[in-house]
Amino acid sequence: MTTSDFLGYQDLLTDREQAALSELRAYLDAEVRPIVNGCWERAEFPMQVIKPLAQLGVYSYSWPELAPFENSAVFRGFVALELSRVDASMATFAGVQTGLVAGSIAVCGSPEQRAEWLPKITSGELVGAFGLTEPLSGSDAARGLQTTARREGDTWVLNGAKRWIGNGTFSDVTIIWARDEADDQVKGFMVLTDTPGYTATKIEGKISLRTVQNADITLENVEVPESMRLQNANSFKDTAKVLRLTRAEVSWSSVGNAVGAYDAAVAYSKSRIQFGKPIGGHQLVQDLLVKSLGNITASLGMVVRVSQLLDEGTQRDEHSALAKTYTTSRMRETVAWCRELFGGNGIALEYNVARHFADAEALYSYEGTQEMNTLIVGRTITGKAAFI
Structure with a gap:
């Protein structure tokens, strides 16, 4: 890495x-970096990267029976960082495939479901999506989920709508979370996307993570067999177990997005000549770089420790929530400072900072908004819940 790993946290890895x-x-620098600006501008996903990322183990590291070698949560965090350093959309795609889809099956599926479906997801044979957020339900999903599931014999009938579903336009299977009409509990279902009544429509006009194919999904009397219901997903508490796995990873992706902007700014500061010398030789430019590096270093220290707690089995919700709220705030500052360093060139994709600047807005909001993560930590500090 560049000076972005100023204290050498990568040395903790085997x-x-x-x-x-x-x-x-x-691989990312040779095959992905050259195409990401074009994909971002056209709002297209490069399907050709799915299988190579699988072959590199990106989707399977979290699952011991499928991982190419024994690895740590800190290593998996660095994987998310590397993906986001090149393109936050790649990190988002991998996060959905690995953490949300494979995670749902691993955490909430039966042993039989895990054995059948995890290899298909982690090999890239199937692309998955995760359907929790709805048009009228985001942060309040635990109480406000409106998609319904009604059991009829060995079949479940799903009705409702989902929004902002990453990978949703081209997924083969989508994890749909719906409220059981019989007991009012949230349950999870693996829904094949060619099932009658299932429709996915691409969300257009985004200014952030444009490469990610977000979809609006409608479910009209979609029939799902009992065998495709996640057998250990019996309430929203089970859904939360999946989300707990991914929140810290988004913090790593946020650091990676900041690192991508910082790397571009450092390179530009050495090549851009103004007033007869590289701009990196000017005090105000160095100030922007040092402040950016300070944010990255502090954030990296936090996410490393949170991942170590995960390895130790002691990570709690408030740990990952603090990491998410802190790192995304620092990322926002950092990408703004880095874009500022480029002057007018900072708004052009070819200089490789504008995309990081724009993508920061999505990372700041998804996987738990700033406000919700603040309230999770605040409850721990004060012992008082202030969610409503």
């Missing part, structure tokens, strides 16, 4: 982990 990270970095 030699095997560092080698795998280097291999991923080489």
